[in-house]
Ligand SMILES: Nc1ncnc2c1ncn2[C@@H]1O[C@H](COP(=O)(O)OP(=O)(O)O)[C@@H](O)[C@H]1O
């Protein structure tokens with residue numbers, strides 16, 4: 465079986481013409497392996513949605529090629545599309561239809577005709593059994609996002625594309641959606657998810673491509689991406705010391721005072737903490753409120769501004 469779920473090679477794509485022309489993708493290459501949860505991370509306008517549209521065969525390429533499960537999207541768009549389930553950004557659900565009717569309509573687009581029982585089971589799986597006869601516009605934001613997920617799955621696709629599925633959700637609804645995404649993944653499906661939330665990319669994805677201005681600027685596992693930023697853990701503790709009496713602590717790379725708090729960027733949090741205790745003991749002071757923050761994808765923000 466094909467080892468790559470998606471293979472994007474040297475893809476460029478644009479919108480508009482003349483002075484309005486926007487180069488939305490510039491020579492983008494990326495490979496998504498079967499069984500991954502792969503993240504496309506980047507600010508608004510980076511080109512994430514355009515890349516998904518190209519993979520779906522909905523947007524013309526100026527250059528390059530795309531294969532879905534080994535099938536060329538340009539030359540074989542129907543069988544390639546059959547491999548994909550798509551959750552659109554901004555959940556553009558046809559508002560006049562009920563949840564059940566929407567599922568049926570999307571399945572029919574792919575010439576799939578699930579039984580009513582199968583559709584009800586799908587809705588129930590996403591906590592929407594009660595909503596079967598409600599229209600999308602009568603549903604909450606979280607329910608609409610879950611309905612969009614159900615729609616993405618109605619054709620039982622191998623590969624699921626999710627375009628910012630959790631934007632505009634509150635933290636609780638976001639976590640619930642993450643769990644559903646994990647469950648979909650555990651069924652053996654490959655997932656590609658776009659987000660501008662680093663935290664989300666880090667918690668969900670096995671690998672992440674960082675996009676900016678139409679290009680992929682980095683692609684790796686979250687932990688490798690974090691390592692490559694050179695960011696280090698930060699130890700923060702409250703200790704009252706005379707301002708001029710903070711000697712370098714073991715392992716410390718950078719130290720700063722923030723009121724009664726001492727913040728230490730360190731290569732060795734344990735050694736730093738040990739020498740902090742020794743320093744405190746010499747001054748007969750207590751150390752309180754100790755926190756060690758590991759660096760994350762938002763590593764640039766690791767030493768918070770005061
Ligand atoms: N329908 C469109 N018409 C013209 N420009 C567009 C259109 N959609 C997107 N763009 C432009 O293409 C670039 C990439 O957009 P998009 O793929 O939507 O980024 P993202 O999904 O990362 O926010 C941006 O500069 C955006 O303004």
Ligand SMILES: [Mg+2]
Nearest residue numbers: 512513514553
């Ligand atoms: Mg987008």
